[in-house]
Amino acid sequence: MSGKIIAVYSLKGGVGKTTLAVNLAWEAATLSKRRTLLWDLDAQAAATYLLRHDKGHSTEAQAAIRREMNPAKLILKSKFGNLDLLPADPSLRDLDVIFRDLGKKKRLSNLASELAERYDRIIIDCPPGLTDTSEQILRAADLVIVPVIPSALSRRALEMINQHVGRHKGLAVPLLPVFSMVDRRRTLHREALMAEPDWPVIPMASGFEAMSERREPLGNFTPRRSAGVQAVAQLWARIEADLTRTS
Numbered sequence: 001m002s003g004k005i006i007a008v009y010s011l012k013g014g015v016g017k018t019t020l021a022v023n024l025a026w027e028a029a030t031l032s033k034r035r036t037l038l039w040d041l042d043a044q045a046a047a048t049y050l051l052r053h054d055k056g057h058s059t060e061a062q063a064a065i066r067r068e069m070n071p072a073k074l075i076l077k078s079k080f081g082n083l084d085l086l087p088a089d090p091s092l093r094d095l096d097v098i099f100r101d102l103g104k105k106k107r108l109s110n111l112a113s114e115l116a117e118r119y120d121r122i123i124i125d126c127p128p129g130l131t132d133t134s135e136q137i138l139r140a141a142d143l144v145i146v147p148v149i150p151s152a153l154s155r156r157a158l159e160m161i162n163q164h165v166g167r168h169k170g171l172a173v174p175l176l177p178v179f180s181m182v183d184r185r186r187t188l189h190r191e192a193l194m195a196e197p198d199w200p201v202i203p204m205a206s207g208f209e210a211m212s213e214r215r216e217p218l219g220n221f222t223p224r225r226s227a228g229v230q231a232v233a234q235l236w237a238r239i240e241a242d243l244t245r246t247s
């Protein structure tokens with residue numbers, strides 16, 4: 001059976017996509033023992049950096065999307081068992097142009113399906129935007145995680161993604177909104193959570209910020225009982241349950 005593709009995506013920037021993608025991938029690999037691939041599709045290469053790889057000025061990531069080289073050849077091992085990385089590099093800066101040039105709506109979906117023969121779970125860290133790239137991502141994924149900071153603007157971004165998916169017949173992918181960077185001391189945040197009691201919640205926690213200094217997933221340097229690690233574990237359990245239900 002081929003693996004499942006989980007995209008962490010929002011059209012909004014800075015909402016916690018990369019943070020979630022890296023921690024979910026770690027959770028899938030180390031605790032669920034899934035053969036896991038973290039696929040960094042963002043030219044900022046933040047997920048690549050967080051797993052301690054630096055790809056400098058390489059252009060291979062673009063070549064893989066163009067099928068000028070085999071993406072499997074780019075895959076790097078992480079220092080965690082079961083967790084591999086398909087790294088990003090600055091050549092993904094023009095990803096929208098690349099997809100438009102190629103004119104193949106299913107390019108990402110086909111590449112992901114091929115990789116899913118070797119992995120149980122592929123987690124894609126997506127660049128922000130509602131573009132040709134996001135359309136490819138929405139087509140490729142089995143489940144799309146949308147981090148939403150409890151604010152009107154973040155919710156609006158989610159509504160726009162929902163409308164976009166609704167407009168396109170080929171895009172029947174389920175979306176799972178997740179409250180991100182939640183501070184329960186704030187009235188606005190508490191009210192937002194009460195309005196959507198079913199959405200998973202990731203708290204605001206300094207440990208998540210420390211990841212960029214330590215360059216490792218939160219669970220690798222924080223006790224299992226900490227609020228942040230537990231929230232990621234609960235989210236991962238929910239994702240596994242949703243994937244089982246929809247397959």
Ligand SMILES: Nc1ncnc2c1ncn2[C@@H]1O[C@H](COP(=O)(O)OP(=O)(O)OP(=O)(O)O)[C@@H](O)[C@H]1O
Binds near residue numbers: 013015
């Ligand atoms: N739950 C959290 N608690 C505290 N800080 C967080 C949390 N999640 C993310 N951050 C911090 O917020 C910033 C943005 O997070 P991140 O890079 O994951 O967002 P992003 O959506 O991937 O951004 P971009 O759109 O630029 O790719 C980072 O500095 C990160 O450390």
Ligand SMILES: [Mg+2]
Binds near residue numbers: 018125126
């Ligand atoms: Mg990011």
